[in-house]
Amino acid sequence: MGHLEIRNLHCSYGADDILKSVDLSVDRGEVVSLIGPSGSGKSTLLRSLIGLTPPRMGTVELDGEEINYRNRQSLRHLRDKMAIVFQQYNLFQNMNVFRNVTVAPLKIKKRDKGAVEKTATELLDRVGIGDKHQAYPDELSGGQQQRVAIARALALAPEILLLDEVTSALDPERVNEVLDVIRDLTRDGITMLIVSHEMSFVKEVSTRVAMMDAGSVVEVGPPEQIFDAPKEQRTRDFVGKILRH
């Protein structure tokens, strides 16, 4: 039994079916990357997993327990264990860095202040923002903001981290500082689902890669398979196009 079991997941915006039967099983501690053409539904999959665009059909199991996306309690429970970082505008613009990281554990989880602040300080040190606790998001570079966003996502000690193109809004020279932080996290054994267009990075950190096209996962396998010996024609086309660039 996997850490996260996705079966026959369907999702739609209005009348448009975006996800058409997604199946994916992720084991504890795995780093699974989602690749695929623009509009194939990668973001939608992550958003529906965390309940921002609730699935229309299908099941998601976390540790063997099915999540009911229409139930507040179930959703809260899910979000205690799962965190997401978006491409942009992650940080609360009205709060400084330290507040961004501590607000949820303090105000929502009502955890002990001393412990929360200690954890936050450690996390911010780890992502290399130790010297900017008082800065506001718009005083930071995009790369720094994303690293704070990752620290904030980790502040509640999630078991699963979803990352949706967290580097694609960044200047090229800022990409690596964020990738370094993610690379570092993969050693912690936290389960990760990563959407990324940085193919060499995907190759390096993923235990498995899932190829998505037109709303479903068409091929899953270790990076060597997907990039060097894809079984599906669509994967071959996509990988061929990407690697040629």
Added chain:
Amino acid sequence: MEYDFQFAKVFTELPYLLGGAWLTIQIAFIAFWGGAFLGIFGAIGKVYGGAIARGAIGAYVVFFTNTPALVQIFFLFYALPEAGIVLNPLTAVLIGMVLNSAAYLTDILRAGIISVRKAEIEAALTIGMRPLQVLSYVMLPHVAKTLFAPLSNFFVWLMLGSSIAALFAVEELTGRAINISTSNLRTIETFVVTASIYILLTIIASLFLSFIGRTVFRVKAKVM
């Protein structure tokens, strides 16, 4: 307390009210175009004028935008006779509304002039265009983009604002509503119907103006 609504008594007066609505539109039109005429000079003076002109125009705008149109018209209507100038009510209202809207339009049109300045710079950079092309492809889009929505909203606002004419016994929509209600004593019904006519009138104006904006000026303006 039970209140027995009798709208029928108002509906028989509908043609009379709609006649008033026509005057409302006319007043708004005169206030708008009269104000725009003065406002263009005001705006040009405010941008290109010398220190004295700028100061005088600024004072005019600040005075008229910080005092109520109603009191301005009272002043015209009651104080000017002291100086031997007697105005009839409609004239006083029209002059007051034109002077008032000139102040607001000076501010609005100033933004347009500033945008033309930017457009001129762009036009200078756009080599190989004939003057007419520069006008229609560079200048007009700039001006339309900055001015169309605020001007349209201001016109709709004037349609509603022209109701103060009723207080000087001008028989526009609100004035006629007052007339009816004093004779049929169905005040609430009369004013509810009147309000509905205003709603309809402004919706039609908004739709019409955004249509003009889209088709003639190629701007997607959301009018009130």
Added chain:
Amino acid sequence: MFERIIEEAPRFFTYYNLMFVLGAMWRTLLMTLVGCSIGFTVGLGLAVLRRTSAAWLRPARYAAILYVETFRRIPFLVVLFIVLYFIQPIYSGASLLAIATVAVCLMSTAFLSEIIRAGLESVPRQQMESAEVLNFHPGQTLAWVILPQAWKVILPPAVAFVVMFVKDTSLASQLGVVELTYAGKILVNKGFSPLLGFGAILAAYFILSYPLSRLGAHLETRLGTSRNT
């Protein structure tokens, strides 16, 4: 005509008249501020309501839209009459000042609700989603994330609206509320020159409105360039 002014001036500029005008000024301010404060609160409620998505709130959302779109399209004078003739038969003890204030509330709710809605919409959607996935309640998201970012967009046009309403309350003179405009009429009816009477009233409005409009302009430039907008 100037002879008349010079002749009347000593009789006009008296302590009694000053207090009379100040009292009227106070009522103008009271109507505007009380009406707009209530309008702001209710308008905030309507703006928030319009952002909800629950199916059972749909009728309420439509009602809110209908309300806002309706009251922005009726002249204040007409609203004043409707409120007057609605309230008087039901509650004959209502003071004219209270009735006019109710009319200000009705109007300002509609306009301020639109201003607030635009402000709330200026906050990127991801801010709400970030809060939601951290298990914030909708109320917490509103209070801790959205409003602190939106108020900078809301405040300048809201102040401009209040400034506008200081002037619009002059129409309440028509009901007989002794606010500034009515005070001007009384002064003129007492025999003072309209030049003096209405001139003083224009000055009084200016004293109320100008500092507020400066404040609005100041906020607009200050908040427009400040960080974390």
